[in-house]
Amino acid sequence: MMTPFNPIPTARNAHLQTLLPRLLRRQPLFAPIWQAFDLPDGDFVDLAWTHHPEVGQPIIVLFHGLAGSFDSPxxxxxxxxxxxxxxxxxxMHFRGCSGRLNRAPRTYHSGETEDARAFLTYLRQTYPNNEIAAVGVSLGGNMLVRYLADYQHDPIVSCGCAISPPLDLAACSTRIQQxxxxxxxxxxxxxxxxxxxxxLTRHQKVGRWHAGERPKIKTLFEFDQTVTAPLHxxxxxxxxxxxxxxxxxxxxxxxxxxxxxAKDDPFMTDAVIxxxxxxxxxxxxxxxxxxxxxxxTGSWRQPQFWLEQSVPHWLASRLCSSR
Structure with a gap:
């Protein structure tokens, strides 16, 4: 079990909690090592490493949220x-999320597990003596849940953590419009x-949109209706x-x-619980x-990121090489 989360006493508001990380951390904490990883279909995704893995060192793969990247706090x-x-x-940046446009019209979504599988397979083959775990955040959290279910007989990862995953996508799509x-x-x-x-400057058609059109999409539902669904x-x-x-x-x-x-997650409803x-x-x-x-958590003078304490602590108790 993790230590219960207690917010800064005067920062219990859901929107304040959601926005504080971006307000408190405006610059990345370190410069990563970048690597382009080629996918089986000829496309690529970009990887941002803390450092080159050492023999026997656990590797923790992070799957980010919608429109996220290494720069996300x-x-x-x-x-x-x-x-x-x-x-x-x-x-592992999803396609097109690293600042470089991917080659194919195809993008990513909450249930797209093939790219994750390709990368995790690469890790297992390249670092056979390193234990692998995964953490998914928001959209990446739901994707990780789907991945672990899809590949339940051979997940490659020994354990995982899903943070704020939108486990009921329809309910979350409606909630974020309110x-x-x-x-x-x-x-x-x-x-x-x-x-x-x-x-659309590179491809004649992306989803239901054609080259030369200016997409007027006002909701995430419209994006999923006209891009995500038809593309995939x-x-x-x-x-x-x-x-x-x-x-x-x-x-x-x-x-x-x-x-x-969190019960007060402004992206979600009780339907995800x-x-x-x-x-x-x-x-x-x-x-x-x-x-x-x-x-x-913590205080205004010394704010602390509870996830950065609790998630590694939980993973450490499950990773064989950390015991």
């Missing part, structure tokens, strides 16, 4: 915490529309949400997995406060 913060623990950390959460939606869409526009073989956004939500496949996971949620008994290998952590990938 949670990403470089967690990687720095992994390095401090004596491990090697690496962010109230102040629309601010987050607008922020995410700016980056996603820009990437889509750049793709789903009938529509609802089909994508139903097919890729992680909540229904938790029982299929066989390795130790921690799931961290499991109601059925979970298998013993899943450690479910539900906090009253924390926002979306926030979880800032």
């Amino acid at each position: 949670y990403a470089n913060g967690l990687l720095a915490a992994f390095k401090q623990q004596g491990w090697c950390g690496v962010v 109230g102040f959460s629309r601010v987050y939606q607008a922020y995410l869409l700016r980056s996603m529309r820009q990437t889509l526009s750049e793709k 073989g789903f009938d529509d956004a609802q089909h994508y949400y139903q097919s890729c939500s992680g909540l229904s496949v938790l029982d299929a996971i066989t390795v130790p997995l921690a799931i961290i949620h 499991p109601t059925s008994p979970l298998p013993a290998n899943i450690d479910y952590q539900l906090s009253e406060h924390g926002g979306h990938v926030g979880f800032v």
Whole structure:
């Protein structure tokens, strides 16, 4: 079990918790080592390493959230915490999220596990003496849940952690269109529309959009309806949400997995909280406060990132080479 999360007493508000990491950490904590990793279909993803892995050193793979990257405060913060623990950390950027546009029209989504599988297979073959674990954040957390269920008989990773995963995609798509959460939606869409526009200068068609068009997408649902779903073989956004939500496949996971949620997450609703008994290998952590990938504790003078303390502590108790 993790130490319970207690927010800064005057910073319990969900939106404040969500925004504080970006306000407190404006620059990455370190400069990573970059590597381009070629995928089986001829495309590529970019990797950001803490350092080159040493023989026998655990490797912790981080899967970021929607429109995230190494520059996201949670990403470089967690990687720095992994390095401090004596491990090697690496962010596998999803296609087009590293600052370089990927080659194919194809992008990524909450249930796309093939790229993760290709990279994890590469790690197993290249570093056969290194134990591998994975951490997924937000969209990357749901993707990790789906990956562990899809590859339950050979997951490669020995344990994992999903932080603020949108385990019911339809409910989360509706929630982010309400109230102040629309601010987050607008922020995410700016980056996603820009990437889509750049793709349309290279490809004749991306999803339902054609070269020369200016995509006027106002909601994440519209993006999933016109880009994500048609690009990846789903009938529509609802089909994508139903097919890729992680909540229904938790029982299929066989390795130790921690799931961290906050009840006040402004990206989500109670629909993401499991109601059925979970298998013993899943450690479910539900906090009253924390926002979306926030979880800032301590004091205003000395704020602390609870995730950067709790996640490595939990992983250390599950990694064989850390015992």
